[in-house]
Amino acid sequence: MLRxxxxxxxxxxxxxxxxxxxxxRNGRVLVTILDDSLSDEKAISVENALSEDWNxxxxxxxxxxxxxxx
Numbered sequence: 436m437l438r439x440x441x442x443x444x445x446x447x448x449x450x451x452x453x454x455x456x457x458x459x460r461n462g463r464v465l466v467t468i469l470d471d472s473l474s475d476e477k478a479i480s481v482e483n484a485l486s487e488d489w490n491x492x493x494x495x496x497x498x499x500x501x502x503x504x505x
Contacts, residue, residue: 437489
């Protein structure tokens with residue numbers, strides 16, 4: 436399952452998630468860096484377009500070997 440979490444980059448360059456998230460050990464995450472010139476509306480459309488590619492059984496099967504216990 437793909438889940439997107441909003442985050443911000445702090446002044447020191449560290450990423451801060453805008454909500455609490457529990458992640459499994461050795462899990463996978465994808466980080467998308469958004470261009471500041473993108474409006475929120477455009478950014479959401481980009482996220483939606485990417486999620487269509489990621490939310491496929493073939494993608495899950497291709498990455499399954501990296502997900503112990505699944």
